[in-house]
Amino acid sequence: MRHSPQQTPRPAFRQSFKLLLWVGGGLLAMALLWTLLYQPAREAQVEWAYLRLQSQADTALHIFWGVEGELPPGTFEVERSPEGQHFHAIGRIEVGPEHGKKRDFRFLDNDPPIRPTGLYRIRFTDTHGRQSVSPAVPVAQAIPLM
Numbered sequence: 001m002r003h004s005p006q007q008t009p010r011p012a013f014r015q016s017f018k019l020l021l022w023v024g025g026g027l028l029a030m031a032l033l034w035t036l037l038y039q040p041a042r043e044a045q046v047e048w049a050y051l052r053l054q055s056q057a058d059t060a061l062h063i064f065w066g067v068e069g070e071l072p073p074g075t076f077e078v079e080r081s082p083e084g085q086h087f088h089a090i091g092r093i094e095v096g097p098e099h100g101k102k103r104d105f106r107f108l109d110n111d112p113p114i115r116p117t118g119l120y121r122i123r124f125t126d127t128h129g130r131q132s133v134s135p136a137v138p139v140a141q142a143i144p145l146m
Contacts, residue, residue, distance in 0.1 A: 046071065046124045046132035049103065053120060053142035061112035061142060065122050065134065066104045073097050074126035078107045081119045084136065089123075116140040 047068035054062040063078055073096050079087040091107050112118070119136040 045130075048122075048132075048134045051120070051122060051134050051137050053137055053139065054145045055112070055139075055142040056145045058112075059110070061109040061120075061139070062145065063107045063109060063120055063122075064104070065106075067124075068103065071095060071103070072126045074124055076105060077123045077125070078109070079121050079123055080109070080113065081121075081136070082113055082115060083117060084119045084138075087119075087121060087136075095124075113139060 049066035049068050051063070051065045054064070056062065065076075074094075076093040076095065077089040078091045078093075080090050081087040090109060090111075093105060093107065109120075116139050118139040120139070121136040122134040123131060124133075125131045
């Protein structure tokens with residue numbers, strides 16, 4: 001007497017299906033674990049306290065900024081834009097483990113934009129490539145240096 005395939009599944013098919021589920025589940029678990037452990041967050045955890053500009057006649061612009069809390073090792077880049085759309089880096093400040101508690105920073109731009117429509121901002125990148133960008137401040141808000 002013969003059985004139809006619908007009545008009794010073949011043992012080899014059943015074993016293959018179980019193996020496929022086991023391997024697929026393992027791969028899914030590995031992918032999830034890799035995502036949680038090794039994929040960096042998109043943004044560095046930096047709490048921006050302030051960003052101020054002070055003009056020194058028409059020859060220079062002092063940029064002051066501060067952060068709150070612990071600061072991981074990384075790099076600050078001072079960025080400038082003539083119109084507020086396209087920013088480019090004009091200077092860098094490296095932050096090592098010894099600067100973890102330092103909260104106030106400064107940079108001197110010896111070639112500030114002539115137009116008051118220019119903007120400055122600070123970009124922080126930690127050693128894992130995560131970034132945080134400060135709000136932009138217009139040159140028009142620069143306080144004259146006494």
